[in-house]
Amino acid sequence: MTVCPTAVPFGSLAADLHPNVGGKCASLGTMSQAGLPVPPGFAVTTQVFVDAKDASGSREQIAEVVDAELDRLAVVTQDALERVAARAREVVMTWEIPQEHVTVIRGMYADLCELSGVDDVPVAVRSSSTAEDSPDASFAGEHDTYLWVCGIDEVLDKIRRCWASLYTARAIMYRHERGYDHTRVDMAVAVQKMVRPRAAGVAFTLDPTNGDRSGICIDAAWGFGESVVSGDVTPDNFLVDKVMWTINRRTISPKTHAHQLTEIDGAPHPVVSRVPVPEDQVHVPSLTDEEILAIARLARAAEKHYGCPQDIEWAVDDDLPAGEDAVLLQARPETVWSKRHHAVGAKTDALASIVDTLLNPLYAKRGSQPA
Template identity: 45%
Template sequence: MYTTLFDEQLCQDVGAVGGKALGLAEMTTAGLPVAPGFAVCTAAYRTYLQESGLRAAIETALAGASSGSPGSVAAAERTIAEALTSAQVPADVAAEVTGGYEALCAQVGVPDLSVAVRSSATAEDSAGASFAGEFETYVDVSGAAEVLAHVRRCWDSVFTGRALAYALDKGISPLDIEMAVVVQKTVRARAAGVMFTLSPVTGDRSRIVLEASWGLGLSVVGGEVTPDRYTVDKVRLTVCERVPGDKRIEYRRGDAPVSVPEDRWSQLCLSDEQVLALARLGKSLERLQRCPQDIEFAVDEDLPAGADVVLLQCRPETIWSAKARKPAFDPSAGLLSMVAASVSGADTHHTAPTKSGHSRG
């Protein structure tokens, strides 16, 4: 089987669909709001590499590549790029991918539906190593032939110089990475952004922090705007900080940005109701995944208010989650000192972050 829907059992297997598709499957199964779509499984990628002869060619090219030698990585990239230009997608794989897209069009009731085509590697979005930003994502792709071409571009992005260097630096063979691909209805985003279920600056787990801008989230992820920032008290579910950004461009489609009218540059793009709806979803995801989450979201202008918040992706937060957490009390100090520390710390206030410390590549 080369494709699977988000609500099918196969989509619960990270080895079959990668981290991104697994996250979407888990959100779908939990009843969280996710745009419809399907995953192109790693089996399709393996078949593509094997039957096209790419695997053997790539093994040869990688034999002399080393993370300590940028020149050797660049040489491997050039050799692999030449092999990729002549490779063909096997006919049975192509038929299943295009068939999955046509079925999605029928499900939504829109011919040539606009979709996002997004990489979902087995090594991506893990708590140990984040390949976020190393592999390709495309939005506003329409038509079966174009969807297949962009699925292939996601496969081929495993072997760009940037991705090769990152994998080798982490001690991972690029051929050990298996690439699945998510094909998902494009969200017509009025606003979009990212949410952390802890403070990305201090690691404070009593806070949820959101950054958002107008249009698709490409401007936020790419650092092209200063997004609005919102901080939520996770326990009380109240908005405790709103910092307007400087949002002079927006992506209405995935191809190019457009200018934002001046009166909207510093206008907050999310209402308190939307921020709190997102915070509740973030808490649900954190409980579901049992660790702090890094979440991408959008507000879909095609959906009615109250049902317009859509989750696009979730991954484990990798910066603060990897650090050892200091115990609140010293267990060797005795019960009395614990009580005293608790009383003396009762009036301590959390400091709201001033700038996100995360880079999303």
């Protein structure tokens, strides 16, 4: 008998299950229930991961492959790390999802197809580790995401591949450097209806160049946001004032490539591929001013809900009407500037104090400073 459900829709994901669904799924559930525009989906809990690992009998084998192997190395080279990571992933990919969990996941996916009105609805299958997106660490980009996954068999396969991404070289080294125990980190998985983005990217509810909380900084590019998150494209950049809602900075970058849906001969459905951007779009802003402000307001709403600066992923969905097409795909605490306290004795003035109170009313009421 399992200690928690196999899977839970984002819209009914209770707070007491957050430890079992990882940072990404917990955030999607919280945003959905707060009324923010989040594409529907469900969380596959860590119970499925744990049961599959236990049934495989390979728990000790993972510890031997990762911890013992790293401990034996006098120097952790990239080649040695890649070998350790590849061996660990091979072990995880031998795990089978227990049949009772498969039955529930099939039902959840069928419900999502019915809700969307599409057979084999395309979904994003996203890793959601129990250590990621916490206030003291961000594993953004350390684990795998699979886009435009169609059909339950593909969904089940990608769930296992998300589990295996706990043991990529970068994820292993991230945990190793920060002292996380490799054997005590579990993986949940988010299965979320895909958007068809005209543009996508990230936004910070502060200026990441200097920590100034008076602005919302937006990075944007054509197509799927993976090009921005991975650093494959230099994105357009916009800075929006949180009080006046003016666009105070705009930098339009040449965007020569994008991650777009591509038809493949003989393939049953499109795949997301890196493709050249048409010449007439390379130097064109990827967002209109109305879209910039809509994304900024969504980011600010997420920040108000969570009560701390946020790092969000967003998209402009071509399948939704104009004015309603900006959606949130993820929100996590900002982990660099938000942990830095204001310098003691820093020069202040009346205007700065007023703006700080406007932007941080909760802290003003409590008589304390934001972290």
